[in-house]
Amino acid sequence: MRSPIRSSLLVLALLAVPLLLLAGCGGGSGEDPQKVLQETFSSNKKVTSGKLDLTLSVTTDGVQNVKGPITISLVGPFQSQGKTTLPKFDFDLKIGAQGQNFTAGAISTGDKGYIKLQGNTYAVSDQVFNAFKAGFQRSQAQQNGTKTNPSLSSLGINPKEWLKSPSNKGETDVEGTTTIHIASGIDVSKLLNGIGQLLGKASQLGVSQTQRLPSTLTAAQKKNIQDAVQDPTFDVYSGKSDKIVRRITINLKFKVPQGSQQRANGLTGGQVTLDVKIAQLNQPQTINAPANAKPFSDLSSALSGLGALGALSGGAAGAGAGSTGGTGSTASNTAKVQAYAQCVQQAAGDISKQQGCAKLLTPGG
DSSP states (O other): OOBOOOSOHHHHHHHHGGGGOOOOOOOOSSOOHHHHHHHHHHOOOOOOEEEEEEEEEEEEESOTTOOSOEEEEEEEEEEOOOTTSOOEEEEEEEEEETTEEEEEEEEEOSSOEEEEETTEEEEOOHHHHHHHHHHHHHHHHTSGGGTSOOOTGGGTOOHHHHEEEEEEEEEEEETTEEEEEEEEEEOHHHHHHHHHHHHHHHGGGOOGGGGGSOSSOOHHHHHHHHHHEEEEEEEEEEETTTOOEEEEEEEEEEEOOGGGTTTTTTOOEEEEEEEEEEESTTSOOOOOOOTTOBOHHHHHHHHHHTTOTHHHHTOOBOTTOSOOOOHHHHHHHHHHHHHHHHHHHHHTTOHHHHHHGGGGGSTTO
16 A cells, blocks of 8 residues: 655655644624624634544545545644744544554654654654744744734635535534534635635745645646535534634535546545544643654664655655665665755754755665
8 A cells, every 4th residue: 555645754744734723712602693703713712732532534536546535544642842942742543544553753852852653752862843843833934923922814714705605413422522603605615715814824834845835726726626616614613611623624515527537546536524523622731752662763764664755855755565675775775764864954944955855765865
């Protein structure tokens, strides 16, 4: 099975952080849904800690060699250390497809970083971790002049602008908290405008893998998506007493135009479901350094054994395919990691130079 991971696990963790920091204030269960949404997504009440539970499920139709849904989950605690400081977190990533599972993850203690891969943990070198840390801090410094916590609206995603006909469905318990459930349709055109802004801001992380993302969506891409998406729905569960988001779900179906199905390997359509929950909101979370972490140099050998050296460099990752390679291959991969770490150190905090170091991890680099 070829793994869909194409970027650093630390980058994935960092990109997940803004989703944890949605905030608001207010109260009441029989309120106007527009008022609930306004209070939930417009205010700036701090969210400092909690446990994230994110699940993405994709079901496809028409592709003969794909059976069952593709699922991605990201779970674990996070703890803020301040507006512009890298938070502590311990996230576990799991990807399931074709009856197989790929497990990974990332840990940040604030001053040290670790990568989890198929049951093992590897200590990230100080040079590499500091590069990620500098990119995160640079991104945060650019968010509203560091005056507010990151939020969906600060990233260009403002649900108030693209929700259609929201309705109050009453009170619902989410992870032990009473919430107000607001259900709504989605104006896909306006949502895509927000996603375009989000793509433009992703590069502010200052990490090479985010530079591989498109900086915007073209008019043609937006039209193709609008034509394909069917029956999109958005559900938000906002705390009854504080109007802080505890859960968000997005569901949509899509249909591939007949003229594009051949290029899509026979894909005719499918369904996408995103479910994000936060438990233990603003309760202190303890994130400890793992015991007996293996050295960073061993990670290249593990990735090579999975055919997944690209998980660091942004290339394709083929989990479970191939062997660990010969001694020459292992030595070569170790040398690449060491050269990358040295390059990052020599960059001395220069983001553009650090981004250029990533080529040292690619085959032939």
